[in-house]
Amino acid sequence: MNYWPLMGIALVVIGFALRFNPLLVVVGAAVATGLLAGLDPAQVVEALGKAFNDNRYISVTWIILPVIGLLERYGLQQRARAVIEGVRGATMGKLLVIYLGFRQITAALGMKDIGGHPQAVRPLVAPMAEAAAEKSHGSLAEDEREQVKAMAAATDNVGLFFGEDIFFAIASILLIQGVFESAGYPLTPLQLSVWAIPTAICAFIIHGWRITALDRGLGQRRRSTRA
Structure with missing residues (x-):
């Protein structure tokens, strides 16, 4: 070999x-x-x-990016921030955990392109997460703001990566099936998808904990600064 x-x-x-x-x-x-x-x-x-x-993913990109750019030019991020600022009890942790669950569920149903960095995270999720963090903890330092943005992007990645394998018609499942079959272990795509569910649940729990840990950490920094 x-x-x-x-x-x-x-x-x-x-x-x-x-x-x-x-x-x-x-x-x-x-x-x-x-x-x-x-x-x-x-x-x-x-x-x-x-x-x-x-x-042909590049053709989709050429369609999406100008639309997102036009929406941002006319205040999409500002409107997203204003929506969160007006929601009572909204926190960065709650927002990103909800988005994580949404991303995993939609990816598991085969709708993996419903979210993503250019069309969802940059114009909507990240500004909303920043607004929620500022609403809960006050003004953020630049490094804290970047941490919130990075966590929003990571949440999209984790939700997609561990959610899409539950959808048995995804290319990764077919690849795994081919590898197992060549090694003498014939499995159906549905069998592989079922066993991806525990991994997705673990990913949701672990990343959800990371999100809430960051949210608590921002609050602790604010309290220590005031003290």
Whole structure:
């Protein structure tokens, strides 16, 4: 068995660890994997082109980004903040835990593109989380504001990643099924999806705790500053 193609995984890890451009890292790892697998350069380019053409995610991006930019220009973030400021008892912890559950449930139903960083986190979730944190704890320092934004983005990632595997028609489930079948363990996509549910529940509990811990931490910093 040829293990050299697995070097592509190492290239991805090293590239991300060194903070190189993610697009260059992924493309470079894909090209290296193809070459190490014995494909000639033309076949590698053909495989990349076919994958790009089959998915066509870039066309969706070109549609979404101008719309989001136009909405932000006309005050979408400000309106999102104003909505949260007017909600009684709203906290950053409650907001992000609810969004985490929403993201996991919708991803489990196959609606994985209903959220996301460009269309949901940046224009809506992050500003609402900031507003909720300021409402509960007062004005935030710049590093605290960045922590809230990062937690909003991480919440979307966790919700999608651990929710989508419950949907048995997702590509990752089909990939896992193929790997198990080649190793002599025939499993149906539904069986794999069922066993993804405990993992999703654990992810919800663990990340929910991280969200509430950050919310409590912001409150403790405010109290220590006042003291």
